[in-house]
Amino acid sequence: MEQKTRAGHTGTGPGAITPDGCAVELYARLPAGQEPDIVAAAVPAGARILELGSGAGRVTHALVERGFTVTAVDESPEMLERVRGARTICSPIEDLELSETFDVVMLASFLVHTADAGLRQRLLRTCARHVAPGGCVLIQREGEDFHTNVPRERVDPAGFTVRILAVEAVGDGVNEVHAEYVFPDATWTQTFRSRPLTRGQFEEALAQAGLEVDKYLTPDGIWVRAVPAAVPADREGGVEKDAGER
Template structure:
């Protein structure tokens, strides 16, 4: 298990504390709609950290081609219909090819380790086509402050951010709880809040720049290679 990460509940738990059974049944939110509106129809998407296909499957249904990458074999076993599934840590990926879209969701950019964040963004940069884009999911502005909070989904389950505790050097330990009628899971993970300036600086170090904020809350951002003109 990765330092500071753990998970509980039925089924396999990945090194970052994610429960495979949970993510296999967890429905997508608005992510597929946000992505589809931001990229060309039928684009080939490199999805970094696909998990069990929560976002992969809706993207496939919308006519996109998806190459799904995850470090968990148990997660990738749940992915159906992808052009390829590749088991590897994201930071180690080097396919020697470029994609229309590179997708880095699940708040992965908020890893506690700055060196790992740099490596994740480098992976994005070396796989995006010169005229392509990178879509990145960020934490909301109050993610670390509005705690505890919960959302009761009309489909019958509850998601709760139970606690956010500082562990030093700007890093917080976050505990999430997921309660379904027949099962419950928890995940504890470490997250580093990023200001807009810190986020944009990290992109710049990887040779990327912000092209557009895709949602009013700024959670989804589209980035492009830094050398490309503003007209894209």
């Protein structure tokens, strides 16, 4: 099955394919990995988490099991049908407008590396407007060698193989990534577009959305905890004081 629904994003394999090339059945099978442990170590126990781009609940379910209250957001109803134990909201992340804030907002799955810089800002602004005072935003970045250590493969202990087959430049600093997931009974492929970001570029994108890095949570810099940027005293209330008021 193949469905091309977004420029540069395609997927093949059994079952439904989402607009960004993700196979629902594949993502329902993938294990949570270390992500829930990283999250649990970075935020208060029992925190209310807004998970943006939850997919089929790969990380959601593990967070719920650890006692977090999770609101899972995804644009794919087929993905959200697989989510259990969490409130679900079907919406594009960039359009999300909830009348509430959360202790933690998560933007994982390398979504911050979207090829569209304007979309990146809309994603980060969604994070910023939904994080509660004193809360944080957890963001997953690509590793430093994500686009250069190619081809590569990883055999998961669960019994499947993940391969990054190729990375091809398509212009304007954007790459097209070709991935393959091989299980004993099925194979899925996914092609998606990604824009590599240096730490400086990443932090500048955060600043434009009113966020700043609080801590890089992992030695490789892949997981980051961000917080609302501090407002300078001379700009409080949105009005800069003139020289005579300082």
